Amino acid sequence: MGKFWALVFLCVPIFGVAMFIYGPAKGVWLPENVGAETAYSIDHLFKFILALTGIVFLGTELTLFLFLWRYDGKSNKQPAKFSHGSHTLEICWTIVPAATLLFIAIYQMNTWAAAKMRTPMAGGHDIPFTVEVTGRQFEWRLRYPGEDGILGTKDDLFDVNELHVPVGEEVLVSLKSMDVLHSFFLPNLRVKQDAVPGMKIPVWFRAMKEGEYDIPCAELCGWGHYKMKGRLVVESREAYEKYLADLKTRQNAVSPPGTAQQTAEAEPEDAQPVAAQPQQSAPPNEATSPLAKTNE
Amino acid sequence: MLNSWRNTGWLSVTMLVVLPLAAGCGESSPARFHANLVQLADTNVSDKHQQQIADILLAMFGTPDDPFVLPETGLDLQKLKIAAGPVKGYTQGLFRLHCVHCHGITGDGMGPTALFLKPYPRDYREGWFKFKSTPSNQPPTHADLVRTLQEGIPGTAMPSFKLLSEGEIYALVEYVEYLSMRGQTELELINQYKLADAFDPDKEDFPTTKEFLVNTVISPIAAKWKNAPSQSTQVPTPPKDFGSTASIERGKQVFYTTGGCVKCHGPTALGDGQLVWDMWSEAIHKMDVKVAESADPAKLSELSYALRVDALPPREGEPRNLRAGILRGGREPYELFYRLNNGIFPSQMPGIGTTPGMTSDDIWHLIDFILDLPYEPGSQYHNDEHMKAPPRELL
Numbered sequence: 058m059g060k061f062w063a064l065v066f067l068c069v070p071i072f073g074v075a076m077f078i079y080g081p082a083k084g085v086w087l088p089e090n091v092g093a094e095t096a097y098s099i100d101h102l103f104k105f106i107l108a109l110t111g112i113v114f115l116g117t118e119l120t121l122f123l124f125l126w127r128y129d130g131k132s133n134k135q136p137a138k139f140s141h142g143s144h145t146l147e148i149c150w151t152i153v154p155a156a157t158l159l160f161i162a163i164y165q166m167n168t169w170a171a172a173k174m175r176t177p178m179a180g181g182h183d184i185p186f187t188v189e190v191t192g193r194q195f196e197w198r199l200r201y202p203g204e205d206g207i208l209g210t211k212d213d214l215f216d217v218n219e220l221h222v223p224v225g226e227e228v229l230v231s232l233k234s235m236d237v238l239h240s241f242f243l244p245n246l247r248v249k250q251d252a253v254p255g256m257k258i259p260v261w262f263r264a265m266k267e268g269e270y271d272i273p274c275a276e277l278c279g280w281g282h283y284k285m286k287g288r289l290v291v292e293s294r295e296a297y298e299k300y301l302a303d304l305k306t307r308q309n310a311v312s313p314p315g316t317a318q319q320t321a322e323a324e325p326e327d328a329q330p331v332a333a334q335p336q337q338s339a340p341p342n343e344a345t346s347p348l349a350k351t352n353e
Numbered sequence: 354m355l356n357s358w359r360n361t362g363w364l365s366v367t368m369l370v371v372l373p374l375a376a377g378c379g380e381s382s383p384a385r386f387h388a389n390l391v392q393l394a395d396t397n398v399s400d401k402h403q404q405q406i407a408d409i410l411l412a413m414f415g416t417p418d419d420p421f422v423l424p425e426t427g428l429d430l431q432k433l434k435i436a437a438g439p440v441k442g443y444t445q446g447l448f449r450l451h452c453v454h455c456h457g458i459t460g461d462g463m464g465p466t467a468l469f470l471k472p473y474p475r476d477y478r479e480g481w482f483k484f485k486s487t488p489s490n491q492p493p494t495h496a497d498l499v500r501t502l503q504e505g506i507p508g509t510a511m512p513s514f515k516l517l518s519e520g521e522i523y524a525l526v527e528y529v530e531y532l533s534m535r536g537q538t539e540l541e542l543i544n545q546y547k548l549a550d551a552f553d554p555d556k557e558d559f560p561t562t563k564e565f566l567v568n569t570v571i572s573p574i575a576a577k578w579k580n581a582p583s584q585s586t587q588v589p590t591p592p593k594d595f596g597s598t599a600s601i602e603r604g605k606q607v608f609y610t611t612g613g614c615v616k617c618h619g620p621t622a623l624g625d626g627q628l629v630w631d632m633w634s635e636a637i638h639k640m641d642v643k644v645a646e647s648a649d650p651a652k653l654s655e656l657s658y659a660l661r662v663d664a665l666p667p668r669e670g671e672p673r674n675l676r677a678g679i680l681r682g683g684r685e686p687y688e689l690f691y692r693l694n695n696g697i698f699p700s701q702m703p704g705i706g707t708t709p710g711m712t713s714d715d716i717w718h719l720i721d722f723i724l725d726l727p728y729e730p731g732s733q734y735h736n737d738e739h740m741k742a743p744p745r746e747l748l
Contacts, residue, residue, distance in 0.1 A: 193507075193512075194510065194512070195512045196505055196512040196513045198507065209728075210728065211724075211725065211728045215684065217504060217505060217507075217513040217515060218513050218515045218516055219515060219516070280454065280466060281454075281512070284451065284512070285512075286516065287516070288516055307685070308684060308685060309685070309686065310685050310686065310687055311588065311590075311591050311595070311686045311687050311690075312588050312687050313486065313496075313585075313588065313687050315496075316588075
C-alpha cells in the first residue's frame with residue numbers, strides 16, 4: 058500500500074496527456090475549422106494556451122507524484138520539518154504567472170479586435186447586413202434584406218432555422234433576441250456571441266468551405282434549449298442567389314404550392330388572358346365596392 | 354478503528370454512485386391517456402358509463418405506448434408507432450421528445466409547460482385548428498399541419514421543426530391527427546352516452562358492438578379528415594394591380610368599412626379593439642359561470658373539481674397587432690387569403706368571404722394593405738443600423 062497513492066496520482070498526468078494525443082489523432086478534437094484568418098488565429102490561441110497550461114499541468118502533477126513517492130509515510134519515520142519559506146521563490150511564482158498572463162493579454166488583442174471590434178468594411182463603410190438573426194425560444198428566425206439590401210423594408214425575406222450564406226464572402230449578421238438571452242454559436246467558424254434582448258449586435262465571419270454546419274444555442278435559454286438548433290448552409294454565390302430567389306417566390310406566392318406557381322410579380326407578363334376576367338366583372342365590383350359605399 | 358471508518362467511507366461513496374443509478378433505472382408506471390374530465394362532469398355521465406367510454410377508447414385507440422387504430426380511420430399505424438412510445442434515440446418516441454411538454458400526452462394542450470405559455474398550446478381533442486386551408490367547420494389537411502410543423506407559428510411558443518426529416522414530420526402529423534380523432538371520438542361517445550343516460554342511466558345494453566361504433570362514431574369523424582383536402586378553399590387569381598399602391602389604398606378602405614376588421618384589430622390596427630374569448634376559453638368560462646351561479650353545489654362539485662384539475666384558466670384572446678410584422682399563420686398572400694376568406698374559427702375571427710358585397714378582389718386588396726402595414730410610418734419597423742459606441746471626445 059506504501060507507494061499506491063503515488064502511482065494513482067501518476068495516472069492523472071499520463072491519462073491527461075494520452076487524451077490530448079488520442080483526440081487529435083482520432084479526429085475527436087475541435088470541430089472542423091471552415092473559417093478564415095480570424096478563426097485560425099482563434100485556434101492558434103487555443104492551442105498555444107493549451108500547450109502553456111499543459112506544461113504547467115505536467116510540472117505540477119509530476120512534482121506531486123515525486124513528493125508522494127519520496128515522502129511516503131510508511132518508509133519515512135522522521136518527523137516533518139517546517140520552514141518559514143523562501144522570499145525569492147515567492148517573488149518568482151508571483152512574477153512568472155503575472156508576466157505570462159500579461160503576455161497572453163497582449164498576444165490575443167489583435168484576434169479579439171478582428172473577431173469583435175473591427176466590423177468588415179468596404180469603401181470606408183461597414184458592409185451591408187447579410188441577414189438578421191433573431192433568437193427566440195426555441196428557434197432562430199432569419200430575415201434577409203431582399204433586393205434593396207436594406208433590412209426593415211417591405212421586400213425583406215423571412216425564413217427560420219436554415220441560414221444560407223455565400224462561400225468565401227464576408228457575412229455581417231445583425232443579432233437580436235426576442236425574449237431571453239441566447240447565444241449564436243457557429244462552432245465550425247469559431248464564432249460565439251450572446252444575443253441580448255433589446256440589443257442589435259453585429260457578428261461577422263467568412264466561411265471558406267461549402268457544406269452544412271450546426272448553429273446551436275450556447276446559452277441555457279429555457280426548458281427547450283436542447284432543441285434550439287439551426288443549420289448553416291455555406292454555398293456558392295449562384296446557389297445562394299437561387300435560394301434567395303426561391304425564398305422570394307415562396308413568400309410572394311398567391312397560390313398554394315403544388316398548384317400552378319404564380320407570384321404577384323410574374324403575373325402581368327404571362328397571365329394576360331386570366332387577368333382579363335376580373336376586368337370583366339369590374340363594373341359590379343364597383344357598384345358594391347367599399348369606396349362607393351363610403352362616398353355615399 | 355481507523356480501518357472500519359475507511360470501510361464505511363468507501364461504502365458510502367459506492368452507495369452515492371450506485372443508488373441514483375438504481376433509482377433511475379426503475380420501472381415507471383406506463384403512460385396512459387387522460388379522460389376528458391370536464392366534459393364528463395359537465396354531461397353527468399354515470400360512473401359505469403364513464404368506464405365503458407374508457408374501455409371503448411382503449412380498444413379502438415390503444416395506449417400512448419402502444420397505439421392502435423382501426424383501418425376505418427385511414428391512419429397509418431407504422432407512422433404512429435414512430436411518433437408514439439417512450440423516446441428511443443431519434444428513431445421512436447418523437448411526440449414525447451418534441452411535443453408532449455406543451456401539448457400533453459393526451460393532446461389536450463395541458464403539458465407541464467402549458468400554463469406559462471400565451472397563447473396556450475393547442476388542445477387537439479376537439480379537432481379545431483387555426484391555421485389551415487379548409488373552411489371553419491372542417492379539419493385541416495395533412496399539408497396544413499406539415500406546414501405548421503415546419504414553419505412554426507411565429508409570435509407563439511410553437512417553434513419550427515424544419516430540421517427534422519420529412520419522415521419524422523409526417524409521423525408527427527399522423528400522430529396529431531390520431532390524437533385529434535381520439536379526442537373527437539371521446540367527445541362523440543360522451544355525447545351519445547349523455548343522450549342514452551337521459552332516458553335511463555342504468556341502461557345495460559347500450560350498443561357497443563364494433564359495427565355500431567365504427568358506423569356511427571368513427572366513420573363520420575374519419576370521413577371529415579379524409580375529405581379535408583377536397584374541402585380546401587380555392588384561391589382565386591389576384592387582381593391585376595395586386596401589389597400596387599392603389600391596391601393598398603383600396604385594401605385600407607375594405608379594412609375600415611366592409612371588412613369589419615376595425616372592431617377587433619382597432620382603428621390603428623394595433624389589435625386594441627374588442628377582446629373576444631377563443632372557443633376553448635369560452636367553453637371553460639361558461640362552465641366557470643355555471644359553477645359560480647349554481648344553487649346546488651353538491652351536484653356541481655364534480656364539475657368544479659374537473660375544471661380545477663383538467664382545464665387551464667380561461668383567457669381572453671387578443672386580436673393581433675397587425676403593425677408588428679408578425680403573421681402567425683404565414684405571410685404568403687395565399688395563406689392570408691385562407692384566413693381572411695374562411696376566418697380563424699376557434700379564435701372567433703370571422704371569415705369575410707361570405708360578407709355581402711365582398712369580392713375576392715377586395716380580399717386581395719386587404720391582403721396588400723395588411724402586408725404593407727408594418728412598413729407604414731408609425732409602425733415599429735425602421736431601417737436597422739447596428740449598435741455602435743458614440744464617438745469619444747478627447748479630453
